Amino acid sequence: MRRQPSLKTRLIAGQLALQFLAVAAAAIGFVIFFMNSALDGMYVEETVIDVAARSVTRNAAGMAVVTVTPELARLREEAPDLWFAARLADGEVVTVGRVPAEVAALVPHLDKLASADLRGEFAPFTLSAILRRGTGPAGEMRIIAHGRVRPFTALIIIASNVVATTIFLILALISAIATPVIVKRVLAGITKTAEEAERIDAEQRGVRLSEDKVPREIAPLVRAFNEALGRLDEGHDHQRRFIASAAHELRTPVAILRMKIDASTDQGLRSLLPDVSRLATLSEQLLDLHRLDNGPTAGRIDLGVLARRVAADLAPVLIATGRTIEVVVVRRGLIRGDAGSIERALTNLIQNAANHGGNEVIVRVDGASLEVRDNGNGIPRAERSRVLEPFYRMRPHSTGVGLGLNLVKQVADYHGGRISIADSPGGGAIVRLDFRSMP
Incomplete structure (x- = not known):
């Protein structure tokens, strides 16, 4: 990438x-x-001042004299027309080479000058000189000197x-x-907007990105993104209304059809009853999803009481088909949520376990956790995430419609909980719902 x-x-x-x-x-x-x-002209390199200052010393009588040091000798070889004049702090003056007459007049007044640069106009440019303060063995002095020269342009x-x-x-x-x-x-505004975008998920509606903090050049992109979110919200609302309307419209004809089949003595007609039941279950589950989209009602729920109530409602049907159901409350669990949606979720889990998981169903409450286990063949690991998808069935010819576990997942999501699937120690599957307990 x-x-x-x-x-x-x-x-x-x-x-x-x-x-x-x-x-x-x-x-x-x-x-x-x-x-x-x-x-323009030729300028004198600064090194001549240091070389000259180090060559001025004092003899035994304390008089200033010039000692030809190796560096002075080397510089004289490179610049044969080298000259300098040094005026010491006590007024003594020493010179080396031929000081041009045009410059000699300045030597007595060197102590009155701080610095100067002179550039001769004509070759060999012996009038090119610099005046600087220097320090050497004889002490501090003012020196005017001519040595190696370079073009001023260089x-x-x-x-x-x-x-x-x-x-x-x-x-x-x-x-x-x-x-x-x-x-x-x-880019702080863009970073904030990006963080807002990362928090958007498929369950949120009406969310828009902030436009006030982004730069003017980025605002059209954010505005277009918000408009796209608006169109998605409108499409979702339209789809939700359609599903709700379709489910409502299906309930009446399906109920009438079931009544007619139940009243009929024709075995061929009565064989259609399982398919009609599937239609009834599908319409009810679609309505359950519609109710969840409208938001659950918050209330105080005792999971143990809720589990016993749902088990009591389903027990006659399960016993009539040769199955058993047991409720085990390890610890009392108090949560806040919508009792109706959690009851429907638990009902779906029990029916799913009874229809596909053997002949024993155990509902276990442990604090804010609610689990349903069976003694069937279990759910393979590769299928555990897919069975939570809408309309997915492990067995294509199953009598279910594939919305039960998806409805359970949505109930868990709406309550800030989570659903997990594991193997039962004695064989079979465990479907567990974990909610946030009340403080």
């Missing part, structure tokens, strides 16, 4: 690309501007690259830290 692209990653990558292009354009513009300005390019790279790295760091936070806050 193709992985969906991350909006956060795309925003960060897009922002970084935009910042890089902006900084690169600014750096190029900076270079072009200065290359076309009057700031300085601009280097400076532009350094500045541009620094700015880009800072912006990239800020983007990597700040953009996820910003994106999270911007």
Whole structure:
């Protein structure tokens, strides 16, 4: 499955690309501007100041002298026209090389100057010099010097690259830290709406997603989704009304048909009685589903009392067909719910156990749990989830309609409970309903 692209990653990558292009354009513009300005000529590298400061020492008499250090000698080889003049804190001046007359006039006043950059206009650019403060073995001093020279445009390019790279790295760091936070806050409404969508299930009606917190660009999608939910609700209501109406309309003709068959002495006609009973059961179960859709009535229910009442109603029919039923109350169970729907669910479980599960039915109440067990062949594991589906029958030619266990599941769902199917220790099946007990 193709992985969906991350909006956060795309925003960060897009922002970084935009910042890089902006900084690169600014750096190029900076270079072009200065290359076309009057700031041209050759500039002197800063290293000459440090080399000169370290070469100025004091002799035994305390006089300032210049010692040719290895680095000074190396620099002189690279720049044969090297020169510098240093004015110490006590006013002493030392020089190396030929200081141009145009610059020599500044040497007595070096203590009055903080820094300066001079660029000669003509080759060999010996007038190009820098003035800086330096510190060496002889102490602090002001130095004006000429050493290795470079075109000013190269300085601009280097400076532009350094500045541009620094700015880009800072912006990239800020983007990597700040953009996820910003994106999270911007998408908070979408996250909330997604959580609302995840909580929607097939049993909920009238649910709509929040539109007030989502961005304007996402609102049409949420609005369309809400309209789709509205259409689904309308379709469900229409289907529910149709099923309820059909079930109501079926009851009367089915009841009349059953009465006529019961009154008939024709064996061929009386053989239709099981099929008519199926129609009657189907209409009643459809009406039960309709009642559940309208919402159960909440009330206090004692599961033990309810189980004994249902067993007492069904006992004559079961005994007449050679079956037995027993109610065992381990612990008293009090829940809140609709007694009528739970009675119908328990009736379906007992009838299902009697019809398909042998000749012994045990109803067991243990607190908020209600279970029906039989001594039949049980329900295979592969079938346990499917038997809860509407109109599913393990045996295609069974007399049932396949709505009994589905109705039981819906009753459990409406009461916030759950249904489970297991094997009975003595053979057969156990269908268990777990509800929330009253505090």
